[in-house]
Amino acid sequence: MTDINVLLLTIDSLRYDGVFTEEFETPTFDQLADTGVTFDSCYSQGISTAPSMTAILTGRYPLDYGGHWYLEESQPTMAEEFRRNGYATGAIHSNPNVSRLRNFHRGFETFEENILPYDPDGLVTNAPDDLLRYANKVARILRRTPYKPAGKINASLLSWIQSREEPWFLWTQYMDVHGPYLPGDEFSYRNKFKSERLWRKAAVTSPDEVTKTEHEELRRNYKKEVEYLDAEIGRFLDELNAEGKLANTAVVIVSDHGDEFFEHGRYGHGNLPYDELTHVPLIVRFPEFVDVPQPTTVNELVRTIDVLPTMLDLVNADLSAEMEARMVGNSLLPVIRGDKSGCDCIVTEKEMRGETALRFGFRTDQWKYIYDGKTDDHLLYDLGVDPSENRNVAADNPEIVDRFRDRLQARLDSIEETSSSVQIPDLEDGEGVSERLRALGYK
Numbered sequence: 001m002t003d004i005n006v007l008l009l010t011i012d013s014l015r016y017d018g019v020f021t022e023e024f025e026t027p028t029f030d031q032l033a034d035t036g037v038t039f040d041s042c043y044s045q046g047i048s049t050a051p052s053m054t055a056i057l058t059g060r061y062p063l064d065y066g067g068h069w070y071l072e073e074s075q076p077t078m079a080e081e082f083r084r085n086g087y088a089t090g091a092i093h094s095n096p097n098v099s100r101l102r103n104f105h106r107g108f109e110t111f112e113e114n115i116l117p118y119d120p121d122g123l124v125t126n127a128p129d130d131l132l133r134y135a136n137k138v139a140r141i142l143r144r145t146p147y148k149p150a151g152k153i154n155a156s157l158l159s160w161i162q163s164r165e166e167p168w169f170l171w172t173q174y175m176d177v178h179g180p181y182l183p184g185d186e187f188s189y190r191n192k193f194k195s196e197r198l199w200r201k202a203a204v205t206s207p208d209e210v211t212k213t214e215h216e217e218l219r220r221n222y223k224k225e226v227e228y229l230d231a232e233i234g235r236f237l238d239e240l241n242a243e244g245k246l247a248n249t250a251v252v253i254v255s256d257h258g259d260e261f262f263e264h265g266r267y268g269h270g271n272l273p274y275d276e277l278t279h280v281p282l283i284v285r286f287p288e289f290v291d292v293p294q295p296t297t298v299n300e301l302v303r304t305i306d307v308l309p310t311m312l313d314l315v316n317a318d319l320s321a322e323m324e325a326r327m328v329g330n331s332l333l334p335v336i337r338g339d340k341s342g343c344d345c346i347v348t349e350k351e352m353r354g355e356t357a358l359r360f361g362f363r364t365d366q367w368k369y370i371y372d373g374k375t376d377d378h379l380l381y382d383l384g385v386d387p388s389e390n391r392n393v394a395a396d397n398p399e400i401v402d403r404f405r406d407r408l409q410a411r412l413d414s415i416e417e418t419s420s421s422v423q424i425p426d427l428e429d430g431e432g433v434s435e436r437l438r439a440l441g442y443k
Contacts, residue, residue, distance in 0.1 A: 003167040005249040015258035016279040028234035036285030049097040052256035059308035059327040066422035071103040076323040079107030082169040094148040147175035150232040181221035203268030255280035273348040273361030300342025305329035369404035
């Protein structure tokens with residue numbers, strides 16, 4: 001085992017073109033890309049947080065082994081693997097979709113989740129429901145954001161690192177880029193209520209009624225959020241460097257999924273797995289002594305599901321037998337070194353919230369095939385001539401569709417096989433989490 005620290009910074013809702021475009025000013029991300037490894041063709045295994053983060057933190061597809069709403073007890077996690085290899089493990093975040101209630105805390109010695117506006121320690125569990133509901137609504141109104149902002153998250157991350165002996169594995173999920181889009185760090189109550197109203201109109205109730213002016217405001221505020229987060233991460237990494245904590249640390253920047261801006265008639269991330277939702281930034285800055293070429297750009301198709309095996313390979317971890325059996329992702333170290341090709345087909349999948357319908361996307365260099373289990377629609381796009389995925393050519397290419405349908409059936413068979421003996425408890429989020437989810441546009 002190699003004693004390299006691993007800092008995993010996941011960013012909720014950050015599109016690929018939110019980093020790699022001239023429209024956005026992101027000097028921190030640019031500097032990491034200029035000195036590390038940039039993956040130009042990384043695609044997520046989910047179109048929302050629950051499936052995406054399940055894939056990243058377990059190295060398996062989201063719908064296997066009971067799905068992505070709850071990590072069943074036998075499922076090994078990234079944190080468990082680091083911990084069994086002698087690492088201190090920590091997580092500090094405020095995303096209700098990857099909370100202790102959903103069993104994502106396993107393997108973390110420290111798991112700080114700022115997800116409940118009221119009663120974080122369960123001290124008033126027996127209080128009347130109406131009282132809890134009222135208290136949580138008041139608490140959410142008083143908070144300027146429905147999440148913990150990056151500046152405060154980073155202060156907690158730095159404090160945790162300062163109090164730990166090496167080696168360590170630390171993960172956070174920044175929520176600043178997720179809607180409702182505030183104008184960067186302008187955390188005023190006026191901005192809060194205005195942003196929440198516009199976000200709910202766009203992402204939940206009336207996307208077709210968003211005006212051109214409102215659309216431009218959404219894009220402008222999204223840009224400000226990305227640039228604010230970039231600056232905060234830059235300050236955090238500068239502090240780590242000044243304290244001598246960065247030279248021996250692998251820094252991973254990855255998004256769980258993107259966000260739509262009406263490319264396919266929706267805002268947010270509740271649509272089918274189009275590229276604006278699945279194409280995400282992945283940047284890894286390795287310590288200088290690691291045997292990989294830096295800086296370099298990898299153009300091969302890779303997956304967020306490959307992050308876990310890459311980090312475990314980096315530290316030469318001894319994997320548990322269960323992780324070996326369940327892990328589908330592959331280490332990207334051989335791909336970076338040019339010794340191995342990337343993935344031939346990207347799979348993205350999700351169970352729809354509150355329903356049993358499944359959605360799938362299969363992407364190669366040339367084709368995107370989408371299956372919508374709610375409507376039983378089969379869509380096909382020729383990415384070579386239609387990279388924006390606007391013209392469904394399924395009827396013109398029945399043989400291509402049949403090949404993808406075979407892949408879809410194989411996935412459905414795997415989901416059934418791996419989940420047949422899995423018992424998932426019925427989850428009740430409670431009023432605190434429900435209020436947070438509503439503020440984020442989920443309910």
